[in-house]
Amino acid sequence: MDGDNQSENSQFLLLGMSESPEQQQILFWMFLSMYLVTVVGNVLIILAISSDSRLHTPMYFFLANLSFTDLFFVTNTIPKMLVNLQSQNKAISYAGCLTQLYFLVSLVTLDNLILAVMAYDRYVAICHPLHYVTAMSPGLCILLLCLCWGLSVLYGLLLTLLLTRVTFCGTQEIHYLFCEMYVLLRLACSNTHIIHTVLIATGCFIFLTPLGFMTTSYVRIVRTILQIPSASKKRKTFSTCASHLGVVSLFYGTLCMVYLQPLHTYSMKDSVATVMYAVVTPMMNPFIYSLRNKDMHGALGRLLGRPFQRPK
Secondary structure, rough: OOOOOOOOEEEEEOOOOOOOHHHHHHHHHHHHHHHHHHHHHHHHHHHHHHHOOHOOOOOHHHHHHHHHHHHHHHHHHHHHHHHHHOOOEEEHHHHHHHHHHHHOOOOOOHHHHHHHHHHHHHHHHHHHHHHHHHHOHHHHHHHHEEEEEEEHHHHHHHHHHHOOOOOOOEEEEEEEOOOOOHHHHEEOOOOOHHHHHHHHHHHHHHHHHHHHHHHHHHHHHHHHHHHHHHHHHHHHHHHHHHHHHHHHHHHHHHHHHEEEEEEHHHHHHHHHHHHHHHHHHHHHHHHHHHHHOOOHHHHHHHHHOOOOOOOO
């Protein structure tokens, strides 16, 4: 390799979305607030579910794991982001950048797969209620979760190993808040065609396959709901999956904006979309899942030692 190749011994400079000190202060307090809200919200969801035996069901088992994933997800990126916004030294090592990227890819994939399993849980509960207890047994739930973790770890490892084959040289300034695949590929001075092709192909499989599965599940759920004669029962049944639909829409909307496009078209507007799925979605999930959920309100009230008022 030529003398300009600095990949393994290099550092990246995470310059953020703005170099203005005033704007950096605004971003710091904004992201700090969002991080604290995300941590508190997801920890409360996990504690409420684990402490209330009435919520020891498959749906809440997967919701607790989704909250744990979101908690891990934001902790992987935001603390370093906050340090960089307050520090003059914005460097991150090559190994540190790859580590952050590995967990970013793995946890986004895990979020995606858990959402697919939650859709299957709602499908069985609504379309085959008499078989729900046996179809969603504790053993199967644990097996599905292990499969989600296994696939996520392998996918994150695959993309990270592929990135180690990329050569970085020259100025390695990242006008971004954390290490992200498309941003790093734009800095490469070696041919990235193969890795980009693999990224698109595997991304379509690992993300669009679960999305197609969720779409099919909800088509069948809607058909089942429409056959219910009582309007009140229709609303009650649909409310059990409405929050999941909201989270899926937010997650996939921002994800598709970023990754289902050619590498050369990636721009600052896509970095904003990445912040949406990396920061905003994990923050909003606890609110979406608990806003109209009577069981969660009761569990949170018992956890906090006072009645939890539902919004009108």
